[in-house]
Amino acid sequence: MKKQLLSLLLIAQFGFGQSGVPANPYYNGMNWTLTGMNLKSALATKITTTHTNFLTYSQDWNATQATDLNPTNSNNVLLLYGFSSTTCPSSTSDDNDHRERNSMSNGGGNSCEWNREHVYAKSLGTPALVDGALSSADSDAGEDAHHLRSCDVDRNGNRGNLKFAAGSGDSSPVTGGWYPGNEWKGDVARMMMYMYLRYPSQCLPINVGTGATVSTDTNMIQLFLQWNAEDPVSLYEDNRNTYHGNTTNTFAQGNRNPFIDNPYLATVIWGGPVAENRWPTVFLSSQSFLAENAVSIYPNPTNSNEIEIATEEEITKLTLVSINGQIIKEIVNPIFNQNTYKINDLPQGFYFLQINAEKGSLTKKIIVN
CATH class of the missing domain: 2.60.40.3080 (Immunoglobulin-like)
Structure with a gap:
């Protein structure tokens, strides 16, 4: 108990890194007494200054092949929005609904291939995202691997640039936009939160999602907070984050998605439904903080x-x-x-x-x- 309490207090007051939670030294120097927009700003600075390796769009293939592997089958990548376990091609299932595919079957012209889905749709950015930058000086959100996910070619096309909207069950078009599916809605929410902090004027949540906004931040929609709370972090998400946070990995960006490390950070910033708190020794209260x-x-x-x-x-x-x-x-x-x-x-x-x-x-x- 002494060790846990000391960790809480030292981290809260000085941001010292500890061997406990948050375990990763990536967060050394963070002041966890911050809340609301102050914490949002501090995290934005962290993920921006640690984004030291700017990937080209072709390198994003390599990154995705390393990060999107199925934790239970390292030969395959998991496909965003997918849900069917049948093998492609199949006569009994729509070939664009598969949940995984061989990691080497990447491309863009075959219905049994997978490609890179811009989860923050390129055309919805302000300005639109590009994916053909010539250097790190030109690189922008379109090549950020934290929101590029392996996805079936056809299903990627089905989503197109539809905004994310409320729904239930498997991924599909819904009134007002696109529902990513029960398995993927938390992933989507956490990616959109990351993109907002990393590209605060280009990747606004209100431009990529639908529904009511948060009173303290009218750029954030309540739907993403709901999805973040309802769909906890998976090992698959953790593996992606771990890869990109380790600069010894060839295709790692160097920065992490804080909302994967702890979804509760979104609750501390924007309120809304209480999300999973993965750092209980940092945030003792699962509900609120005293002023x-x-x-x-x-x-x-x-x-x-x-x-x-x-x-x-x-x-x-x-x-x-x-x-x-x-x-x-x-x-x-x-x-x-x-x-x-x-x-x-x-x-x-x-x-x-x-x-x-x-x-x-x-x-x-x-x-x-």
Whole structure:
């Protein structure tokens, strides 16, 4: 428990990388106390500055053949929007609905081949995405491997540039657009969130999806938040992310999709349905966070070896931890007197105070002189 709590507090306050969650050193330096548009901006900076290898469109073939492999059959790639397990060609099934195909059957002119689906349809970008850049200076969203997925040639054509819309069951055209299918809707949502952060003016969610928008960010649609929560991350998605985050891989971009690493980041940024939280030691509350001004601590710094905590929130636990990870005090269901609680006999030092309440949690720094 000490190690987990220390990880939470150090990451939250200073962004130190830990061997725990988030395990990948990719997130060193992130400040996990940020929420809303501040967290969105910080993640956008992270995925942009770490995008160091700009792939050409021909190299995207190689990347897709490496990243889109079926975790249970490494000879085949999984096909976005696919759902049938029959073999192509087949007399009993539409040949464009297959879920996987041999990884070497890539192309574009045969109904039993697969090609690269621009999940953010090129024509919907502002400006439209291109996929024939000559150099990294010209490269844009059209060649970003994080939204290029293997897809049946014909099914790719069926989707075309239709916007994503609500539906159920297998992938198909629906009123108002294209439903990607129950298995793929979370993948689509997380890709669209990544593209929005990476290309914030070119790849707006409202241009590629339908439905109501989020009140705090009118470029984000609620449908993607719903899909992100309803369809958890798969091993297939994790494998893609791991490949691109490792710059020793020849066709890796160097950056990751944070919403695959933890779908709950979308909840912290935009709210909506609560998505899977894969970093419980970073985000202790699965529902919400207390506002910074919801709790006051005074005096801070203190010269009297004591502090008073003032709040109108229903506090369930107070945990004081030293910079070295030692739990100094842990007070369950503290009894407040006129909305204040005093902690005394504090030794000199620097501390983190984790405040858990009915409505969420908050971490404060404490200095005892």
